[in-house]
Amino acid sequence: MALDVQRLRTEFPILSTQPGGRTLHYLDNAATAQMPRAVIDAVTRHETGDRANVARGVHALAERATAAFEGARAAVADYLNASSPEEVAFTSGTTAAINLAAHGLGAHLKPGDEVVLSELEHHSNIVPWQMLRERTGIEIKVLPVTEDGRIDFTFFDRIVTKRCRLIALTHVSNVTGAVTDVAPVVEAARAVGALVLLDGAQAVPHGPVDVRALGVDLYAFSGHKMYGPNGIGALWGKRDVLAMMPPMLGGGGMIRHVTFARTAYADPPKRFEAGTPPIAQAVGLGAAAQWVQALDREAVAAHELRLTGKMLSGLATVPGLRVIGPTGLQGRRGVVSFAVEGVHPHDLCQWLNDRFGVALRGGHHCAEPLMQRFGLDGTSRASLAPYNTDADIDALVEGVADARRNLA
Ligand SMILES: Cc1ncc(COP(=O)(O)O)c(C=O)c1O
Known part of the structure; x- marks a missing residue:
């Protein structure tokens, strides 16, 4: 059965808050995921x-x-x-x-x-x-x-x-x-x-x-x-x-x-x-x-995989954007790092937070040797949890394209 994401979201009190007065699109799960009511x-x-x-x-x-x-x-x-x-x-x-x-x-x-x-x-x-x-x-x-x-x-x-x-x-x-x-x-x-x-x-x-x-x-x-x-x-x-x-x-x-x-x-x-x-x-x-x-593991995996695919194909439409990591869905999880030509990750993350309510992570992600390997100071990173929705990905892709247009 498909994951009932809207029902799942009601278990997370923080997801219905509006930090900064905007609908929250929380895509910083790899840094810290949110806690359900049960916890x-x-x-x-x-x-x-x-x-x-x-x-x-x-x-x-x-x-x-x-x-x-x-x-x-x-x-x-x-x-x-x-x-x-x-x-x-x-x-x-x-x-x-x-x-x-x-x-x-x-x-x-x-x-x-x-x-x-x-x-x-x-x-x-x-x-x-x-x-x-x-x-x-x-x-x-x-x-x-x-x-x-x-x-x-x-x-x-x-x-x-x-x-x-x-x-x-x-x-x-x-x-x-x-x-x-x-x-x-x-x-x-x-x-x-x-x-x-x-x-x-x-x-x-x-x-x-x-x-x-x-x-x-x-x-x-x-x-x-x-x-x-x-x-x-x-x-x-x-x-x-x-x-x-x-x-x-x-x-x-x-x-x-x-x-x-x-x-x-x-x-x-x-x-x-x-x-x-x-x-x-x-x-x-x-x-x-x-x-x-207690979650339906297959349903969660299918949901996260679909959203990862949507994220990768959406980000691929942004000019000057390069994904740092696998661009296919095989052998990967919903953690997607990317660099946008001419836009510093911190500026991009700030832009997405302030204008789109999207919570991302920007920087070296405590992986400086990996950044050196790719010749970068840092990346922007979006990371998924089962409570993420299509709307979160739409806001991400729209926000990144907007940041590129305005900041590059
Ligand atoms: C792959 C990996 N290892 C280790 C850590 C460190 O975890 P913690 O800060 O909870 O000790 C993190 C946190 O971002 C991580 O992503």
Whole structure:
């Protein structure tokens, strides 16, 4: 059945607001997606009825809060098809999850070991590895990107050597929308005994992910991009991989036993969750995972694909516009970046906001190496969620054409 977008939209209170006095065309979902009532209500219910610290108290509220927090972990595990909730460590988001992985894996790496990244990566999957390089002397190798914004697998044999210990790649690009073909990555990693980490920040919003089918070792993502609160995300890891990682932060909640002589750490995932965790945010993330799971996945995919096609063909009619990424629909998501000759992305985004009510993102998208690859300072980016409509795309295309006429 086709997606009932108008009904879906009523679940999102913010979509009927008029920021700046204009109808909102929210196309900045890759930066942060909006929250449905189900998530807002779950957070409110928790804060008004169950608020307490977790895992420490024996009173009724503490028990309810702990059950809600662990229930959220189970919901996230289910969303990822993890073998067990113990494989899910809550973090503040993708950035924190990748830093945690870099710290934990770094304890086992030595000078000359190689970590393979790609030119497509967000800074949060570049900088933590550079920081690790400074500490340990590892080397970073980089897979190039094709003209249409995909990881260039023809370089695999040259870049992935016997010294490779980890391949860490984005699952879906936050700039080009390209979906990474994970199977050959896992195959190449296994051939040299390396692990695979995926940055799933832009993949999880588009429906449940099956980490077991993907065959990877670590998976990082953020809640705020999948209709949940911000300040929460997770690092999923295979049990044995998490077990070999030392904690990054020390404190309450992550220990088995403490003396002044030494501390024994708790098992994963608690080992990685020092201090009071973001409890309400985790509850919201669990609710978001369940909300996405309840959607008709095929209908959502068909709707987003159709709107992506409409966006690509509409933008192609604007003179001087170049899409940075795949121009076809195969192997891509509804994240579309483009450069308009003679118009700076910030000016374009401002124009679209002020005159057309279209919320876009302009800049380097925390992917400066990718911008350098394409010889650009930045792009404008429109990104879809299931609640987007034909009217949003019409406003985008009309606005971009208008900006080009007036600003170029
Ligand atoms: C592909 C990708 N990775 C990582 C991140 C960082 O996510 P967060 O800022 O939620 O930690 C983003 C956010 O834009 C992203 O798109």
